[in-house]
Amino acid sequence: MKYDFRRVEAKWQKRWAEEGLYEVPDFSDRPHYYCLEMFPYPSGKLHMGHVRNYSIGDVVARFKAMNGFHVLHPMGWDSFGLPAENAAIKHGGVHPADWTNSNINAMREQLKQLGFSYDWRREFSTCEPDYYRWTEWLFLQLFHKGLAYKKKAAVNWCPSCATVLANEQVIKEGVCERCKTVVEKRELAQWFFKITDYAERLLKDLELLPGWPEKVKIMQENWIGRxxxxxxxxxxxxxxxxxxxxxxxxxxxxxxxxxxxxxxxxxxxxxxxxxxxxxxxxxxxxxxxxxxxxxxxxxxxxxxxxxxxxxxxxxxxxxxxxxxxxxxxxxxxxxxxxxxxxxxxxxxxxxxxxxxxxxxxxxxxxxxxxxxxxxxxxxxxxxxxxxxxxxxxxxxxxxxxxxxxxxxxxxxxxxxxxYRLRDWLISRQRYWGAPIPIVYCDKCGTVPVPEDDLPVLLPRAVKFKPTGRSPLAECPDYVNTACPSCGGKARRETDTMDTFMCSSWYYYRFTSPGESSGPWDQAKTDYWLPVDQYIGGVEHAILHLLYSRFFTKVLYDLGLISNQEPFTNLLTQGMVLKDGAKMSKSKGNVVSPEDIVAAYGADTARLFILFAAPPERDLKWSDQGVEGCYRFLNRVWRLVAPLADVVRQAPTAVSGSLAGVNREMRRATHFAIKKVTEDIGSRFNFNTAISAVMELVNTLYQYREVPEADREPAVLREAVETLIILLAPFVPHAAEELWEITGHTGSVHRQPWPSYDPQAIVEDEITVVVQINGRVRDRILAPAGVSPGEMREMALKEERVQKLIGGREIVKVIPVPGKLVNIVVK
RNA sequence: GCGGGCGUGGCGGAAAGGCAGACGCGCUGGACUUAGGAUCCAGUGGGGAAUACCCGUGCGAGUUCAACUCUCGCCGCCCGCACCA
Missing domain, CATH: 3.90.740.10 (Valyl/Leucyl/Isoleucyl-tRNA synthetase, editing domain)
Structure with a gap:
């Protein structure tokens, strides 16, 4: 009986969706936890970096949920941006909206195939009028507060992207962050946000973020440059x-x-x-x-x-x-x-x-x-x-x-x-972005579009040419409008907003994605925010993370939210490497998540990516490593499936005292609970958590060889059930299937996370290492509660130790309780 | 130049001053088998006949009964910032 991942994964994905297993109510009495991964730009297909990012987030979300938290875990699309427009220019015919939406559809399908626990009802895409209406609205709030202004300045111009860039988007050696083209200076009138007004707070409030990596805080500190x-x-x-x-x-x-x-x-x-x-x-x-x-x-x-x-x-x-x-x-x-x-x-x-x-x-x-x-x-x-x-x-x-x-x-x-920090240049001479809701009137000057007239819709029929002039400027129906103030002839602003603006507030929208009376429902943002755990690549250390912090502070000052910082804890995941380099088309070392999922299944892909390295470090891709994880899942299946009936019929509670192999089995079970709980809960060390589960499996294989008459069914049941539950955050489909075949109704993902019995992991006997001058010379068995004094006695009495000491003088004996005795001789 | 990180078997990685190499990959041997690139079991840092002993965490010092771990000085790789006045 082989583990049929295709059938199992499809079965549970369908059932979870039907039952709305991951739908999150807006409020609950349980403690809340907002787990968020950086939402993707819909470039076409998922890459391994996405899979890593979202697998990490999914473990955290599932673990927290099983630990009794009311978890918000949403997903959406950062869908305005240049590639859509470039595709339109390159392939003719394709409209950025269509290109974007078909990418979203493909990538959503991939995310669903990976079995992530998103509440899909909360999904949105930043290029939809329902969303960018509020991006425009937020621009107006900044404008009214005097934080958005237009000025003529020498600005960064990317000749390849044919648009201006913010300082943060010009990276080392003065190249464009997106396309690596050398950036030029041009004298242009542009819209800016006064992020410099917030320089001091952005710097000082880094102190409020003990849950952020030091490295990211230092980078922001340097960028602000006080x-x-x-x-x-x-x-x-x-x-x-x-x-x-x-x-x-x-x-x-x-x-x-x-x-x-x-x-x-x-x-x-x-x-x-x-x-x-x-x-x-x-x-x-x-x-x-x-x-x-x-x-x-x-x-x-x-x-x-x-x-x-x-x-x-x-x-x-x-x-x-x-x-x-x-x-x-x-x-x-x-x-x-x-x-x-x-x-x-x-x-x-x-x-x-x-x-x-x-x-x-x-x-x-x-x-x-x-x-x-x-x-x-x-x-x-x-x-x-x-x-x-x-x-x-x-x-x-x-x-x-x-x-x-x-x-x-x-x-x-x-x-x-x-401060070294400069104001944030937000206008872009491109089409596929949120319109800047400003109108220029000869009589009234610069006039903001009234809030009731939002959204300023992007017209669909536009010619895409990277001329350096905003495509919207070539669109008379868009440009020519009536002045909101005097009703006379006026012209619309034809630049669009930097897409980093869309991603500076999306995490608020997830709390109330359908809200039509404002960007969000404040009761809901007050409940959920700040994000408890944010996960993404370190490449956003300055860009997105600084802009989001700035937005949050502005929104706070406007009384629109109650939190001063957006993200309490930040995890910056490492890159996915192959052959010593970051996966990239130009290097030809890309491994496609689709191929891996098709060949081994989503659970294997997730398991490998979590097992191969701790999340903050770079991960070296290994086809053989993937193979190994696939074998492990099959090994679990071959272990549990034949025991399903035994488990089903066994008593749920361990009765009486245990001895021998039964006691050992139970110890292994509870030790695994302890290790996995600590490794996920306090250190995000998923690799060692998984290795602890592997050890439990190895012990179970040995226990299975014990004659049935000597086995305690309740111990076996506890071990198998624990194994399945501990696996659930990592391999949700396999765990769900195993849970079902072992006679359980209801989802394993709704099970409470187990706690370990400290009594169960106490050893009867411990191995005490005996060192002479710091080198291991012997091991002795001692009863568990042995005192340091007794350890010392036992070690010195040992024949072998006596022989090795010979006639030398004993200078000192250092017993380390429960571990070792070091005898210092001269 | 400044700031940060990393350096451990053939490979990915464990070890939060206390048995270096957990777990996995690979490799070797055995079992099962018509077959095995499946599976199960065992072994696997180097030297060594050895369960003896010696050596071993980039290099060199130091602290300590004890150092992959702490301190100092080098070397190498990676990342960020860099004529910032």
Missing amino acids: SEGAEINFPVAGSDDIITVYTTRPDTVFGVTYMVLAPEHPLVEKLIAGTDKEKEIREFVRKVQRLSEIARTSVETEKEGLFTGAYCINPLSGEKVPILIANYVLLEYGTGCVMGVPAHDQRDFEFARKYGYPIKVVIHPPGAGLDPATMEAAYEEEGIMVNSGRFDGLYGREGIRAVTSYLEEKGWGRSRVN
Whole structure:
């Protein structure tokens, strides 16, 4: 009798759906638990990364449910996005909506075949008007709060995707996060969200997230990039202009020997206009701007600067300081200029040496001096202020504070906290996204679409060409509209929203997916949120997770939700590798989940993926490993199926005291409960949980060989039932079938999780290891409750130990209760 | 350069200062069999005839009765950030 996974998996998937086994009521008296995995973009088919992500989530959801929690475990589709539109361009004819929906249908089918415990009634897709209506609505809330604004700025432009990108979507070496094309800068008017207003809270509230991996928190911290310092005003000599510089080292201000502006700095034009430097400087600015973002910001790029001919005045020292421009100064950071302090900044030091600017020492290391002539590197540590007039003698932070308050007193500057974080650019020059609900009227200006007029529907008939202009702009019926304010002729905004906006609030929608009077029912979000366990790839450490945190804080401030953070616990799963590399079409090392499910079944696929590595680590795919898991399931089947009748007829309670093999069997059963419960419940170590179940199976195989007369039926029954229940979160179909054939009615997934009997796992006898000088030399059997003193006695008495010690002097004996005795001899 | 992670048999991985290698894969042998690429049982870090003994968790020091585990210094691989003023 072979385990027929095709029949069994289909049978239970059908029955679960019919019985609504995974449908979750909105409320319950039981403690609630929201288990969520990052919903997928419907790219076509599931890949192994999805299977891993969702298998992990399913174990957690099922385990929590069996432990008495009321578990929300939903699934949906992050369905706006470029690939749909690119497919339309490439294959002609196919509309993004149709392409997307057919992908969703295929992937939903795959998810169902994998047997995940989703409440499918809550499914939604972000490209449906019912959903994006509320994405638009949320945009309006941000707009009304002054958190959405349009401005002209030098923005990241991906020539391949033919759209702008947010800073977070430009990754290492300055390439597009999606297509890895080198990103360019373009001067465009774009919509932004003021995420910078929330920089401090986004940083500080990371402390509220002990359940997040340290790594992710550090990445967010670095991205936000908080620094403390001061702004200092340097008046331009012979003019009313002022150069405001940001520095983290106001204590070095007396050491400034030049000032550098970013080439794009607005003051540059003014400084050079009509001077003999004009031509030379313009040439230089053009040269710098021609450089790509990568070359521009690479450490390797040679630092180049040019004197503008103008000077400014150091307000503290009164010194006249030359103003230059240089390629390494970024307009976007701080105030777009840098004060050059060669003695105390390595970069400035090298720059000054190259161009011959003086090096002026204003900080001395404690107990030592510095000589500019012989210095080989800048002194960047803290130290004692010198050559700094009234501030001489102040040390480190003290000096910084003194200089800053003096500046404030004189009105020459102020203390300032600076962030690396930039505002979130959300407009995209593409079609397949949520429309930005804004109308431009010649008379009334920028007018938000009234909430009652939402959703602004995406028109279906549109030409898709990656021209760099928004496709909606070519669609007169869409563009031309009446001004909501004056009724006159007006034009709609034709850019759409970044899809990260859709995924920044979807986890609220799952609580009330059909809600039509608002984005969600607040009673339900108050009940379920925050998400107790969120699971997904680390590639979203900054992007999605930072945006979602930002949204949550805005929504909280708007009084729309009651939680300050969206995700209490975060699990970032590792990648699925094959042949030492991430699975990818270009590498040709892709294993298709469909093929695995067809050949071995969903349970085997899930079991392998959970068994092969702990969830946070990368997983190395192994066809033989899959084979092994398949064999294990068959081994379980061959064990349990023939015992089904025995189990069925056995008494449910173990009566009387047990001895010998029966006691051993029961111990193995309860030990497995303990191990699996701890491994899933507190560590997410599914691999070791599964190995514990395998050990229980191995013990059962031995127990099966015991003559029937010597076996205790109740012990066998308990062992088999426990085995099935422990398997249920990992291999839900097989467990359900085994549960049924062993005579149970009702789903195994509705069974309470077993607890172990501490008495049952107590050993009668333990093996005590005897070490001599830390090396294992003997093992002795001792009664379970043996005291350290008795252990010591027993070990020393042992003949073999005596012999090995010989005549040597015993220095020390260390008994470790229940484990070992270490005898130290000389 | 800065920050984080990892380094254990032929392979995936166990071991939360206390018997290194659980569990699985692979391999070897046996049983069953017309057959076995199924199944069951046993063995399996290296050296060694050995249940003796020695060696062994990237390398080198240290702490400890005891170190894969803690500390310090290197080496290698991976990830993130990087002219941030």
